Amino acid sequence: PRIxxxxxxxxxxxxxxxxQPGPPQPPSMGTMPGPDEMRGVVEVQxxxxxxxxxxxxxxxxxxxxxxxxxxxxxxxxxxxxxxRLRPLPPPMTxxxxxxxxxxxxxxxxxxxxxxxxxxxxxxxxxxxxxxxGGFFFVQFPDQGETGQTQEVVEKDRLRPxxxxxPILFDKRNFPIxxxxxxxxxxxxxxxxxxxxxxxLIALNISTDGRNLVAIGASQALEMAGALVDMHFHKVPHLAxxxxxxxxxxxxxxxxxxxxxxxxxxQFRVDHTQIGIMVGAKGSxxxxxxxxxxxxxxxxxxxxxxxxxxDTRESAVAAREKLEVVQDRIPVEANEIGLIIGKQGQQIRExxxxxxxxxxxxxxxxxxxxxxxxxxxxxxxxxLTYTIETYKEQRDQEQQIHSxxxxxxxxxxxxxxxxxxxxYGYAPMGFQGNVNRGRRGxxxxxxxxxxxxxxxxxxxxxxxxx
Numbered sequence: 001p002r003i004x005x006x007x008x009x010x011x012x013x014x015x016x017x018x019x020q021p022g023p024p025q026p027p028s029m030g031t032m033p034g035p036d037e038m039r040g041v042v043e044v045q046x047x048x049x050x051x052x053x054x055x056x057x058x059x060x061x062x063x064x065x066x067x068x069x070x071x072x073x074x075x076x077x078x079x080x081x082x083x084r085l086r087p088l089p090p091p092m093t094x095x096x097x098x099x100x101x102x103x104x105x106x107x108x109x110x111x112x113x114x115x116x117x118x119x120x121x122x123x124x125x126x127x128x129x130x131x132x133g134g135f136f137f138v139q140f141p142d143q144g145e146t147g148q149t150q151e152v153v154e155k156d157r158l159r160p161x162x163x164x165x166p167i168l169f170d171k172r173n174f175p176i177x178x179x180x181x182x183x184x185x186x187x188x189x190x191x192x193x194x195x196x197x198x199x200l201i202a203l204n205i206s207t208d209g210r211n212l213v214a215i216g217a218s219q220a221l222e223m224a225g226a227l228v229d230m231h232f233h234k235v236p237h238l239a240x241x242x243x244x245x246x247x248x249x250x251x252x253x254x255x256x257x258x259x260x261x262x263x264x265x266q267f268r269v270d271h272t273q274i275g276i277m278v279g280a281k282g283s284x285x286x287x288x289x290x291x292x293x294x295x296x297x298x299x300x301x302x303x304x305x306x307x308x309x310d311t312r313e314s315a316v317a318a319r320e321k322l323e324v325v326q327d328r329i330p331v332e333a334n335e336i337g338l339i340i341g342k343q344g345q346q347i348r349e350x351x352x353x354x355x356x357x358x359x360x361x362x363x364x365x366x367x368x369x370x371x372x373x374x375x376x377x378x379x380x381x382x383l384t385y386t387i388e389t390y391k392e393q394r395d396q397e398q399q400i401h402s403x404x405x406x407x408x409x410x411x412x413x414x415x416x417x418x419x420x421x422x423y424g425y426a427p428m429g430f431q432g433n434v435n436r437g438r439r440g441x442x443x444x445x446x447x448x449x450x451x452x453x454x455x456x457x458x459x460x461x462x463x464x465x
Contacts, residue, residue, distance in 0.1 A: 038088070039192045040202030040215070043123070044069060045084045045164065050125035050141055052086065052109070057202045059213050060171045068207070072121060073114065077207060082167065089162040100160075102128045102136060107161040110138055110153055125161055126151075169201055172221045173211040174228045181209055183239035190238060194231050198224035254296065262295060265307040265315035273324040274303060276357060276371050284372060288318045297322070320373060327376045329367040329383055336360055338390050339367060339383065350386070354379035 043052035055069035058077060067085060070077045092100065102108050109123040126138040135152050142149070176184055188205060191212075195203035200216035203224070214224045269277055278285055278299060285297050288307075293314030298306045305322065309315035331339065340347050340360060351358050356371030356379040369379045 039195050039200075040204065041072070041088060042069070042085045042167070043088060044071070044080055045086070047084070051122055052124075053122045054088075056204075057085070057215060058204045059206060060169075060215060085167050086162070086165045087167060089159065102131070102155075102158055102160075104128055104130060108136075108138065108158045109161050110151070111157045111159075123159070169215055170218050170221060171213060171215045172224070173206070173213055174225070175211055176205070176209070177232065180232055180235050183235045184212070184232075185209070186242050187235055187238045190231075194224075194227050198227045200224055203228075262308055262310045263312050263315050265309065265312075265319045267305050267319055267323070269303045269305060269324050271301070271303045273370070274299065274301075276355075277305070277322055277324050279355065284322065288321050291318055291321070294318045323373060324370065325373050325376055327369045327380060328361070328364075329369065329380060331365055331367055331387065333365055335387050335390065336362065336365070336367075339386060346386075350379065350382055354382055358383075 040057050041054055042057050044055050045052050053071055055071045057067060057069055059068040060066070060082075061068075061079070065082050066079045067082050068077055068079050069085075106128045107125060108128055109125055111123055113121045124140060126140040129137040129139050129150065131137070135154060136158060137150060137152055138158075139150050185205065191203045191205075195201070195214075195216075198214070198216070199220040200214050202213075202215040204213050205211075206213050212228060214221055214228070216224070279287075285299065288294060289297055291314065293310040295308040295310070297308070297318065305319075307315050307318045307322070309318060338346070339350070339358075341349075347358055347360075350356075354369075354371065355375045356369050358379060359368045359370075360366075361368050367383055369376050369383070371379065
């Protein structure tokens, strides 16, 4: 039953309650959004036509005579007279639709939609002139945009004329806490569910973003207060989930685009090597993604790597840049301590410069280098340089020592004290220097053989070049 505006406010009806008397109504044409998404959707009559366009109800002005709406498929919000609004006609069941047969002279409404849309955007009133072969000839009261007053349409585009039904309601503004404004906007799609639970006609964010506008009967508005407060409490968590879902959807979209137009190179690395491959702050991945023809690189926690590229050659080249390899470099026993350095400082510096993991295999007298192919090559060059430089220095120091000995024996003054080798050599008669070279060493490891045991601290070779 219709309830006029002069009756008590609490008796005003919701826009979407109680079907009005009249013949059963057919469902809307095409695939429409679900019930929650359609909450707050109304039909707005054009001022000069018997045509109704669907729009979402957003707000009501202070006079209660104008409403702000946004037509479906459009972005602009407009104010229209409240008298031009009507609720959506209630749909009929499939059985009722099958039994519905418009007769000659009957007033109907015909659905129209823009190209590419799958739901009725507008409904136009007309009169059935005749039916032939399942098609209906409809006479319109004006020419409309087509310039014709008559059209032939299929039955599924027809529904009985619904007429004009008044909409009566109130509204209430719920101020949005400023810290929640962004999260509430990000989760705006959840508002229809809140509106449904509160039995509201509509629940929207105001155009200035400061209020949550609730539209409905006064009783529903009272209930909405508690639900809105609870929703405000849940919004930060909902926004976090929404952002995660959006990020995954964007990632999936990018992968699907790449898969449809390129190639994928897949390989696996040991989970212990993921850090080496990725690099500090993802530096290695960023470099590869910047390569020509490479779209993206995805690395899973289990070590599976997917390289997306335009061509097979680009994908393979990217893989070669990311594959972790191992190299074993043979060294002399007395070179191991040099590479390790005092308290491991030398080997840590080599790791930092080369971006590789470097370990010593004492049993096989090898240096084991693990990293990206290019990084391993750099590490090998650094290790080779370190060892060869040490050998050159050792030869020079031995030569200096020999010359110093000869000059000393010939009585040639050499200054305050003769030259002392960094690896433990010292001229005869300068036992204190030899002892420094032997500190921490084992028996037989000092003297002219280079000082203490390599890599265990003290002087000798461990001092480095």
